[in-house]
Amino acid sequence: MAARAAQISDAAPAAATKSPYRDGSYSGWGSSRHGDIEATVVIADGRIASAEITRCLTRYSCSWIAHLPGQVVSRQGADVDYVSGATQSTDAFYYAVLDALSKAKGLERN
Amino acid sequence: MGTIVTIHVVGHDTTAAEITARDAAIERAFDWFRQVEACCSRFDQSSELRRVGARAGIAMPVSEMLFRAVEFACALAAETDGAFDPTVGGRMAALGFDRHYRSGERTALAATADEEVSYRDVEVDAERRTITVSRPLQLDLGAIAKGLAIDLAARELAPLVHYAIDAGGDLYLSGRNAQQEPWSVGIRHPREPGSLVGTIRTTDRAVCTSGDYERATPDGMSHHLLHPATGASAGETASVTVVAPTAMVADGLGTAAFVLGPARGLALLDRAGVDGLIVSADLAQAATAGMRDALSSHS
Secondary structure (H helix, E strand, O other): OOEEEEEEEOOOOOOOOOOOOOOEEEEEEEEEOOEEEEEEEEEEOOEEEEEEEEEEEEOOOHHHHOOHHHHHHHHOOOOOOEEEOOOHHHHHHHHHHHHHHHHHOOOOOO | OOOEEEEEEEOOOOOHHHHHHHHHHHHHHHHHHHHHHHHHOOOOOOOHHHHHOOOOOOOEEOOHHHHHHHHHHHHHHHHOOOOOOOOOHHHHHHOOOOEOOOOOOEOOOOOOOOOOOOHHHEEEEOOOOEEEEOOOOOOOOOOOHHHHHHHHHHHHHHHHOOEEEEEOOEEEEEOOOOOOOOEEEEEEOOOOOOOEEEEEEEOOEEEEEEEOOOOEOOOOOOEOOEOOOOOOEOOOEEEEEEEEOOHHHHHHHHHHHHHHOHHHHHHHHHHHOOEEEEEEOOOOEEEOHHHHHHHHHHO
């Protein structure tokens, strides 16, 4: 087993009409066995205005996942709790965005 | 297992005793992944799995964990008439899947590839908890070991009620998410990285996906889901997602359905009473009735 992570969150009722995200810039880290990626997500008016790879500590260039940040904006990011069939390749960015968005939701308990 | 394992617990634990118990349960859950790898690795010379296939004609007493995995694998092999076969280990190595995930070192073969070997050469005795092979062979539990570890981890976390386990995209979801709703699960598109073929909401279920994108052979030609009859990678299917009560069942049925192809794979899932989605190489989707409902109710 290459890596592990535990997360604890409070159960909170979903806000039906309000965006779950607070405006601001949030960074998160994601890991894969190929290395770590930091993603930074900017929330404006409750929506994801931009998402980008801000640090790439993988053994390979991050250029081949350069299309992923755009997809986060068009899909408005973490609309699912988990993805089945994750590949090592895109895991790191996916978890980095989830990490950043969990901070934008204020669910982080560090 | 070369996999990132994430455990996510949702809850209100407040007392020090509750938090201590929770953290201990999470530690035990993580430890199952290490234990299953130590027991079931095809790449580790000293694993229990490697020892079982090495000598023919001897009833080998094995751990309960290995017994459960091999017993299920053989039952699934019989059910699929060998489309799923845990004795493909020798051929996996012949194709180049013989490097240890972590060290990159080549592993020595316990038995040479033998096209005649099949699951029928493996006999399991539930009463005495032994496994007998009728000739030397190399068992491969790669299709179900991760699922088994997820199930064992889930058993440790059961008292916490609301939790999710993610082992490299194989999932077990229990109770409710942090929004107090059933967990939402996206199903990865087999061809477009970062996009989804659909989303479902589910709880108290494993969701496992086998895809042809997971690992490629060193020659870049074929992927790791082998058709036991031909020793070549199954070609018709791009990915199979199975939703089942346990991850071992979801993993195993997903692999078998992958090899069988969309039509026979879907029939297998229906027969087993589980839900699933099969995406073919030309991106056509075939889903069980329950899966169709789950996919459409979410969109």
